Amino acid sequence: MKRKDLFREGFKSVFQFTFTKADEISEAIKEVWQEETDPKPQRNTKPKKETLPKGSNPTPSRKNPKPTVVRRRKTRMFQTLSLPPGASSEFFSLCTGCNECIFACPYAVLFPVTAENQNQSFPHFDPNAKACHLCTDWPCISACPEEALVPYEMSETTPKFGKAKLLKEFCINEKTGEPTCNACFVTCPIEKTVKFKGNLPVFSQSSCTGCGLCVETCPSFPKAIQIKLIKN
Ligand code: SF4
Ligand code: SF4
Ligand code: SF4
Structure with missing residues (x-):
């Protein structure tokens, strides 16, 4: 096996391992979350009186006709991440999550991020943690087999992250x-x-x-x- 292929295979297996572990952790978190939000009644114990969040108005009255609903805002992770250079306007429908751009980046800038409620990851990077080197030959774009990353038409055109x-x-x-x-x-x-x-x-x-x-x-x-x- 060529050295390049060996490196590539090694890289793939590392990511595969990461995906598997990430899925397992994600499942575990879901279970814990489910238990916390939907506790099962315990045997031989009276069901506990439901405690409502501070500020809730459980019983509608004339003064307050509608019950107040206190919503928990979900933490939106990955808000600080950017898509790879050349990301098409239809990136999320074209990208298959093959990770070829990730393997092609010589600076290991890109990494996969699993999308919420989807069984697929998309490549991203964090310019505040690891910079994109704006490679003149755009290896990440060239590696994309799906046109999710589109080549820049003019050499002067630069991405806008x-x-x-x-x-x-x-x-x-x-x-x-x-x-x-x-x-x-x-x-x-x-x-x-x-x-x-x-x-x-x-x-x-x-x-x-x-x-x-x-x-x-x-x-x-x-x-x-x-x-x-x-x-x-
Ligand atoms: S332009 Fe270069 S450094 Fe930036 S993501 Fe693509 S391959 Fe990596
Ligand atoms: S292009 Fe902007 S982000 Fe990149 S090095 Fe220059 S000032 Fe910094
Ligand atoms: S690189 Fe130097 S001059 Fe530029 S912001 Fe940082 S400390 Fe200031």
């Missing part, structure tokens, strides 16, 4: 009061996107792709740059 935003208080230059650091300026692959105004970097909102390379390189802790994602 989001926009970089400076968190001024964490910037080293703000802390030192001197132009100590310019890592974001040096790293940004898009010309004239990072400029300096005094000691602080300013990010062009029109040309910034939201790739996250500046976030990755920012030496400050906490990071002084955050990518605000555009909605997919």
Whole structure:
């Protein structure tokens, strides 16, 4: 077996293992959740009086004709994730979850995320955790067999994942009061996107792709740059 194929097979088996474990964990959580929300009556014990959430109005009266329903908002996970470069407008109906783009990314930027109420995963990435390197040959797009990731027509076209935003208080230059650091300026692959105004970097909102390379390189802790994602 070729070295490339060996690596590919290894990668696939790791993801397969992750999927299996993720499914098992997800099933376990569902069971616990079911038990918590729908407790079974215990033998030889009187059924407990139902305790309603604070603020609920159980009995309708003239004053309050309708009972108040206190809804629990579901935590929406993965709100901070972006789709891969070139994601088509029909991405979710075209992507089969084959993970070929994930295997093709040389920087291991993409990872599968299982969609809510669906038995399928879709590739995503988190530019605030691991940046997309905007590879000139777009290996992720080339690997997609379903046209869910569409090649960019012009070489100048860049993806738009989001926009970089400076968190001024964490910037080293703000802390030192001197132009100590310019890592974001040096790293940004898009010309004239990072400029300096005094000691602080300013990010062009029109040309910034939201790739996250500046976030990755920012030496400050906490990071002084955050990518605000555009909605997919
Ligand atoms: S452009 Fe390059 S770094 Fe970005 S997701 Fe595609 S293969 Fe990975
Ligand atoms: S400013 Fe940051 S996020 Fe925007 S294009 Fe440059 S490196 Fe990427
Ligand atoms: S890389 Fe971070 S610390 Fe350095 S100038 Fe840019 S925002 Fe400030």
